Amino acid sequence: MSRRRSARETISLGAEAASVWFRYNLAEPLRSQPGFPRAMHFISTHRCNARCVMCGIWKETDTREEELSPNALGAILDDRLFERMEYVGVSGGEPFLRDDLAEICAVILEKCPTVKRLSLTTNGLLTRRMRTVLPEISHCARSAGALLDVSVSVHGMGETLAEIYGVAGAFEKIERTIGVLEELRDEGRLSFSMNCVLLSENLISAGKLRKWAEDRGIPLSFVVGEHRLRFRTEGLDEAFVGPDGQKPLVDFLRSLADDPSQSAVSAGKYRELVAMLEGRKTRSLSCYYAMGGLLLGHDGRLYYCSHSKEIGSCGDRPPQEIYYDSSNLEYRTRDLLQTECRHCPPYTRTRWEIEKDLPRTLAEIVRQKLPRSRRSS
Secondary structure, eight states: OOOOOOHHHHHHHHHHHHHHIIIIIIIGSSSSSOOOOOOEEEOOOSSSOOTTTTTGGGGGGGGGGGGGOHHHHHHHHHHGGGGTTTTTEEEEGGGGOOHHHHHHHHHHHOTTTTEEEEEEESOOHHHHHHHHHHHHHHHHHHHOEEEEEEEEEEOOOOHHHHHHTTTTTHHHHHHHHHHHHHHHTTTTOOEEEEEEEOOTTTTTTTHHHHHHHHHOOOOEEEEOOOOGGGGTTOHHHHHHHHGGHHHHHHHHHHHHHHHHOHHHHHHHHHHHHHHHTTHHHHHOOOHHHHHEEEEEOTEEEEEESSSOOEETTTTTTTTHHTTTHHHHHHHIIIIIITTTTGGOOOOOOOHHHHHHHHHHHHHHHHHHHHHHHOOOO
């Protein structure tokens, strides 16, 4: 149940936001190397029960023998590199295909006691499995003082989603899963939201999904589909929005940015996407990977972010040694921060990202309150 924040809580949050702004805008740039990461994305498996048109992970051979066991993951997380971890996202493939997912989450929370938020990303097709496992994960998170969040990937409705997922009746299965998540949310066990990748196949009907989510009171975030090495997207060009779809794509994103029901933070993200797609600017919004994050593969391989090449295997070298290897740090600065980051669309607006962009965040809040006729583009 929501409640109004006390004056003391408000002051505390404001002080924390100012501290993050100072740290990442003034202190971090003076460091010779990045501090320990505070965020991690763990790709728990490449196995998947969907056959998505924009992803080729499911075409791989079975990865079970390569997947880190809970014990192997725990051994990696014992490294000092993970001692300040505050956010961990677990995805796949489809993470709920792992029989030991609850154990995986328990190990993360045990080895990283500073974690404040644990997030699971799922395609929502395994309703029974989720109904069984999520209460256990929720109990573990609550005992560790962490929040549990579930993000369901929903890229359309009805036959549109069935065709994108390659699974008959996919939307009906997800509706049942949403029902389970609503029950768990109402019991205070977790929070949940939905995400939709905008593709050539769902762009026209995206507004319908948006309305459905609004009617159910479910937060829904849209991102633009793009080629990514780890999703094995080679040869899948037809799935992504081409030149003919650029105008409808921009128009839809602009409608989101101008929607008064959107939060100022979300509106700012969509406005940035519009500007990037129109070629008016490169990315200026912050990214938690660039601020201090990493990606850990299902097989123990380490990456700086989802666009990064592999920087080493935790089975061969200690994670801290890999992360701070001088050649890897040079690659991080030259190829990622100075090049790739400039063209990477913003997907998330985490608390850290919002606080690092504090002046811009406040400006977006003011802008949202102005009449539409007085808002600048």
